[in-house]
Amino acid sequence: MKEQLLQDGKAVGDRMSRVDGRLKVTGAATYSAEYALPNLVHAVLVGSTIAKGRIRSIDTKAAERAPGVLAVITHVNSPKVPGFAAKQNPDEPPTIGQPLRVFYDDKIYFNDQPIAVVVADTLERARYAAGLVKTQYAAEPHQTNFEANKARGFLPTQAKRNPKSPQNDYDRGQKDGYQSAPVKLEAEYVHESEMHNPMELQSIIAHWEAPDRLTVYDKVQAVKGTQRAFAKDWALPEENVKVIATFVGGAFGNGLHNWPHETAAIIAAKVTNRPVKLVLTREQMFTMVGYRPKTWQRVAMGATRDGKLVGITHECIGQTSSYEEFTESSVQQTRMMYAAPNVSTRYRILGLDISTPIWMRGPGEATGAFALESAIDEMAHLLNLDPLEFRLRNHTDTDPEKNKPWSTKYLKECFQAGAERIGWSKRRMQPGTLREGDWLVGYGMGVGTFGANRGVAKVRAVLRADGSVLLQSATTDIGPGTGTAMVQIAADALGLSPDKIRFELGNSTFPTAPSQGGSSTVNTVGSAVLAACTELKQKLQQLGGAAFAGAAPDQLTLAGGQLGLRTNAAAKASLADLRKQNNGQDIEVTTEAKPGDARQKYSMYSFSVHFAEVRVHALTGEVRVTKMVSCADAGTIVNQKTAGSQMIGGAIGGIGMALHEGALMDDRFGRYVTKDLADYHVPVHADAPPVEVFFVNKPDTLVDPIGTKGIGEIAIIGVAPAIANAIFNATGKRVRELPITPDKLI
Known part of the structure; x- marks a missing residue:
């Protein structure tokens, strides 16, 4: 196979096609x-x-x-x-x-x-x-009616047992301090269950x-x-x-x-x-494998007349089953996103006679962002401020919850790039005043954040007789292109063409890795790939003798079937000869990588902002999202193509959350009426607008040595409120219950 040509000779950052793409599109992949x-x-x-x-x-x-x-x-x-x-x-x-x-x-x-x-x-x-x-x-x-039982919401057991649990009640500054502000807003938001x-x-x-x-x-x-x-x-x-x-x-x-x-x-x-x-x-x-739980939220917000937040109170009740307590981080973003001196959050769960919920993309944060970012838009309207300007006036330069500096934060760059690309200057301050024929036009935005998490993982690296490298780790790939990203990381670390590297995953006999979830796979497993490649080179360096003694690992390469030095073209050793010195056996290492102590000193998050342009038919209430711009501060972007696909997928998922998806329960029988893809609507091609993606693409090496911060969750967090806010800007009608169907706009 011909070696792949990479932009600037680097694999990381290239728009490399998926290494398993051909298997999938030809039906050769086995599920x-x-x-x-x-x-x-x-x-x-x-x-x-x-x-x-x-x-x-x-x-x-x-x-x-x-x-x-x-x-x-x-x-x-x-x-x-x-x-x-x-x-x-x-x-x-x-x-x-x-x-x-x-x-x-x-x-x-x-x-x-x-x-x-x-x-x-x-x-x-x-x-x-x-x-x-x-x-x-x-x-x-049986009890399946959320509204009828809302008063039975209770503090989760884990919060009762652990005073430091993030599910506990939280107060910064004065409890319910928003009440002292000259401009106040109180609103309730409801989000129906979404099914996997x-x-x-x-x-x-x-x-x-x-x-x-x-x-x-x-x-x-x-x-x-x-x-x-x-x-x-x-x-x-x-x-x-x-x-x-x-x-x-x-x-x-x-x-x-x-x-x-x-x-x-x-x-x-x-x-x-x-x-x-x-x-x-x-x-x-719809009934046996979890779902995003239905939630009720109340946001109370106060601000000065010149647009400085005084306080935010955010309450949330999420449903769970009668036999398990499922919890998520619905109020987390409220604690750290804006520079409000007084913040109070209250989280409760409500046990009903239904099956147990489970995490769904952007778990908790996507739900909470709908309420928080809608309320931010509502407050900006009360103050007669541009919603983008209102957010800038309350931008945080350090984490107000943890009182730590950010590892990195380039949210302002996202604001600027997104506003330019969506045409934010066309947005009218007065809702319902921009029109094209029978269609009302509006613009909205929503901010998202998710922890830049990293766990512990191991990777096995094997240099084989043909000069290729096999990598193995017990991670999985649910769609983002994990194998491709790992091959790119290894290609740069080894100075080897991606065509000479194979990454195997999805097998419990491989070295340990955590689940693929929480936007942490590249941070965690990618770091272990880098560590394993480094250790493999060091083992070869020892076999290579004096010519390579003292060289830093990043100066060693394996290109062309030879161990070489980036700084000295004359220093070469045949990989076949080095293998002979290893008793003719494959050269193998298994390496662990885990986070350092920087997490104790810095607050680590990915950030996103989503801009939406919508058209709402003045007579029928039909909503069309005509353009979206999604901007992310997610550290180093390993693959522009697959990362862009994640952002586009998140935007479309957010459209479903905002406009289409909502499970309806028949409380007489405690059974969902929406039980198939005919009655439960998910976005289809006709619902998917052009989505423009922008990445800041600045590394955060405090999170991990590659500098990545995670994309999967922030791709959807903030999308639903961006669309809801755009609908308000188009129509002047504020809908606080998702999904926003035409009957709610007529």
């Missing part, structure tokens, strides 16, 4: 449900039809007699899962409480809870037999290779975390559980938790002694 195992059988789940109560009886006889059926498993005949008897560690994320124990007893906690699994030799036969299972219930009154609808449905193939050895091909975002969870459930050594997730067909957080359908498949595989494939239906995706 969790596509592995062909001998004697594979199929499983289909049966869900409850009540929201609360008990199973009085469950008749499986007809299903068991159906053609091709191998087993029908319920709480009556299910083998016991050893870990179900143990209490969950109260500090174990993402929830406090007892996760749903599938087929454990006769209790029903939510509508469509798995109550049986049917296993047959074909999917069609399993599906037919599942329809033959008949259940009688002892139903109890990636292209690939949740799927698993479970295979007991021996009574004490389990392999799963699973759609997850954390192969190591899944390995630990299943090992604990089944009382197995971790090394006896293997998790494979080489390709993941899109995920926004629902793969960060292990769900009942996975354990159901593992139970079915144990009962039948066959590999079992279980793929959720689209309807089951």
Whole structure:
């Protein structure tokens, strides 16, 4: 293969195409449900039809007699899962409480809870037999109405146990200090539940290779975390559980938790002694694998007449299930984004008879930003100030919550670049005054932030006989192009063409890495790639002898099948010869990288600002987002193409959040009416406007040695309020409940 040509000879920063792109577009990539195992059988789940109560009886006889059926498993005949008897560690994320124990007893906690699994030799036969299972219930009154139960919101248990928990009540300056301001605003904001609808449905193939050895091909975002969870459930050594997730067909957080359908498949595989494939239906995706929880928020804000914030109070109630406490950081941005001397936040959760929520892209922060950034826009309007100018007057040069300097912050550069690109100068201060025919035109903006997090990871690097380098780490790739970024980082570190580097991931037997979530993969795993490449060069340097003694690692290169020096073209050693000195074996290192102590001294965040241009039809209330500009301060941009795609994807996800997506519950039955992609609307091509992306692209080496800060979350945080604020600017109508559908504007 011809070596790739890179801009300026550097891989990092180049618009390199995805290393796995051809596999994906040709169908050669193998996803969790596509592995062909001998004697594979199929499983289909049966869900409850009540929201609360008990199973009085469950008749499986007809299903068991159906053609091709191998087993029908319920709480009556299910083998016991050893870990179900143990209490969950109260500090174990993402929830406090007892996760749903599938087929454990006769209790029903939510509508469509798995109550049986049917296993047959074909999917069609399993599906037919599942329809033959008949259940009688002892139903109890259920509570699924958020508004009717809002007063029951409570402080999360983790906050009660830990005074330093970010979920605790927070006051800076005077409690509710906004009340002393000459200009005040109080408003309530509601956000309906959003459901995870990636292209690939949740799927698993479970295979007991021996009574004490389990392999799963699973759609997850954390192969190591899944390995630990299943090992604990089944009382197995971790090394006896293997998790494979080489390709993941899109995920926004629902793969960060292990769900009942996975354990159901593992139970079915144990009962039948066959590999079992279980793929959720689209309807089951709405009930069994988490969602962004519905929230109610209240923001009270006070400012001086010249536009200086006096105080902000931000209250939030988020829903959770009756059996687990799910929490998120909905009020975090309010504590640190603006220079308000008095800030108070209150976070509560509300347990209902529904399934447990889970993180969804921009978890908590995206929801909280809708309320905060809408309120900022409303206050700017009250003060007759341009919303951009209002934000600039309250810009923070240090973190007011932690009282620490920022590691880096280039939000003002984002403001300037975005305003120029969207044509902010065309925005009218008086809403409803800019018009094109029947369409009202408006402009809005919203700011986002997310922690520049970094964890601990290991990477194995192997120099092979052909001069290529193999890298392995147990991370995953849910879509951002992880493998591509790691190859680019390694290419620059080794002075080697990207075509000579292979990065393997998604396998729990590889060196440990955290889940792909929280915008931290490049920060964490990329740092380990850099460290492993450095150690590999140092090992070669020792084999190379005097010609390379004393050279700094960044001066060593592996190009052209030779160990070389950037500073001395004459210094060369054949990699083949160096391999011979290593007893003819591949030269291999496994290296760990972890954060330093800079996190104790600096506050580390990525920042974004999103600008939206909208048109609202004056008669029908139809909203069209006609242009978006998304600007990010995310440190070093490893790949302009894949990073840009993340920002575009976040913008489109934010359009869905603002205008389309909202699950509707029929409280009579405690069941969602929006249960498929016909009734639950997600943005399609016609809803996606041109999205222009701008990156500051200045490194933050306090976060990690590559200088990256994370993009995935800030790509969506702030988009929904930008659109809501643009709609207000177009129409003069302030809508505080998402999604903003035409009926709310007529």
